[in-house]
Amino acid sequence: xxxxxxxxxxxxxxxxxxxxxxxxxxxxxxxxxxxxxxxxxxxxxxxxxxxxxxxxxxxxxxxxxxxxxxxxxxxxxxxxxxxxxxxxxxxxxxxxxxxxxxxxxxxxxxxxxxxxxxxxxxxxxxxxxxxxxxxxxxxxxxxxxxxxxxxxxxxxxxxxxxxxxxxxxxxxxxxxxxxxxxxxxxxxxxxxxxxxxxxxx
Numbered sequence: 001x002x003x004x005x006x007x008x009x010x011x012x013x014x015x016x017x018x019x020x021x022x023x024x025x026x027x028x029x030x031x032x033x034x035x036x037x038x039x040x041x042x043x044x045x046x047x048x049x050x051x052x053x054x055x056x057x058x059x060x061x062x063x064x065x066x067x068x069x070x071x072x073x074x075x076x077x078x079x080x081x082x083x084x085x086x087x088x089x090x091x092x093x094x095x096x097x098x099x100x101x102x103x104x105x106x107x108x109x110x111x112x113x114x115x116x117x118x119x120x121x122x123x124x125x126x127x128x129x130x131x132x133x134x135x136x137x138x139x140x141x142x143x144x145x146x147x148x149x150x151x152x153x154x155x156x157x158x159x160x161x162x163x164x165x166x167x168x169x170x171x172x173x174x175x176x177x178x179x180x181x182x183x184x185x186x187x188x189x190x191x192x193x194x195x196x197x198x199x200x201x
Contacts, residue, residue, distance in 0.1 A: 009034070009073040009074060009075045009076075009080065010073060010074045011028050011029075011031055011034075011072075011073050012028070012072045012073055012074060013026070013028055013070070013071075013072040014026070014027040014028045014031060014049070014069070014070070014071050014072070014073075015027060015028075015069070015070050016057075016061065016063070016067050016068070016069045016090070016107075017067060017068045017069075017070075018061050018062075018067060019064065019066055019067055023061055025057055025060070025061055027049070027051060027057070027069075030051050030052055030053045030057070031049055031050070031051060032050040032051070032052050032104075033049075033050050034047065034048070034049050034050075034071075034073075035047065035048045036080075043113075043114070043117070043170040043173070043174070044110055044111045044113050044114030044117070044170075045088075045110070045111050045114075046108070046109060046110050046111075046114070047071070047082075047088055047108075047109040047110075048106055048107065048108055048109070049069075049106065049107040049109065050095075050104070050105075050106045050107075051103075051104065051105055051106070051107060052102065052103070052104045053102070053103050053104075054101055054102060054103075055103070056098065056103050057103065057105075058093065058096060058098075058103060058105055063090060063093055063107075065090055065091060065092070065093075066089055066090060066091075066115065067089065067090045068087050068088075068089060069082075069087060069088045069089070069090065069107065069109055070082065070083040070087050071083070071087075071088065085112075085146075085147070086111075087112070088109035088110060088111060088112075089109060089110055089111070089112055089114075089115045090107055090108070090109060091108055091109070091110045091114070091115055091118070092108035093105055093106065093107060093108070094106045094108065112145075113143050113145050113147065116143055116144065116145075116169075117143065117168050117169050117170045118168070120142055120143070120168070120169060121164065121166040121167065121168065121169075122138060122142055122164030122165075122166070122167050122168070122169055122172045123164050123166060124163075124164055125161075125162075125163045125164075126160075126161060126162050126163070126164070127161055128159050128160065128161040129159055129160075129161075130155065130156045130157075130158070130159050130160075131156040131158065131159070131160050131176050131179060131180045132153050132154060132155050132156045132180070134160065134162065134176060135153055135173060135176060136150070136153055138169050138172060138173060139169075139173075142169045143169045154180070154182045154183070155182070155183040155184075156180045156181055156182060156183060157181045157182065157183040157184075158179075158180065158181045160176070160179060162176075
């Protein structure tokens with residue numbers, strides 16, 4: 001579901017940067033629409049931008065995937081800013097239409113962790129330890145992210161050993177969730193198997 005706060009907005013600065021960082025192109029006045037998605041069933045945020053320009057941005061930058069996009073807009077509910085650690089990355093370009101003096105295409109963007117998830121695999125063997133330790137290790141060492149709070153990773157009463165078998169990090173994390181038993185509940189008693197052990201930041 002798209003975020004309602006982004007349906008009515010004023011773009012202040014939207015910029016795409018080349019892979020080597022040497023070139024930047026201002027997209028602020030070239031955006032036809034923007035859709036931003038946060039889904040409890042998805043491990044990362046995504047965004048789509050439809051671009052219309054009087055020159056070739058796709059070939060001029062060029063756009064090949066992995067480029068950084070920063071986004072700064074004013075919405076009716078406040079500022080909406082995605083930059084620095086929260087910048088988004090191009091993972092796909094679709095709907096390219098180019099004719100004389102005009103180019104239209106759609107940028108599909110994802111968080112850095114979402115891009116890393118597609119290019120990284122869990123390879124090591126994890127010894128018998130509490131499941132929350134494995135979750136922290138995969139977030140920190142495989143996805144290499146700090147966008148989580150340690151207090152949001154529930155302590156588990158059960159331990160588990162696993163081998164990554166070259167699976168994607170988010171695949172392993174969602175697989176571990178149903179196997180986790182929280183160490184305590186609000187009543188102070190041992191929890192039930194099957195709860196997600198990571199909650200949002």
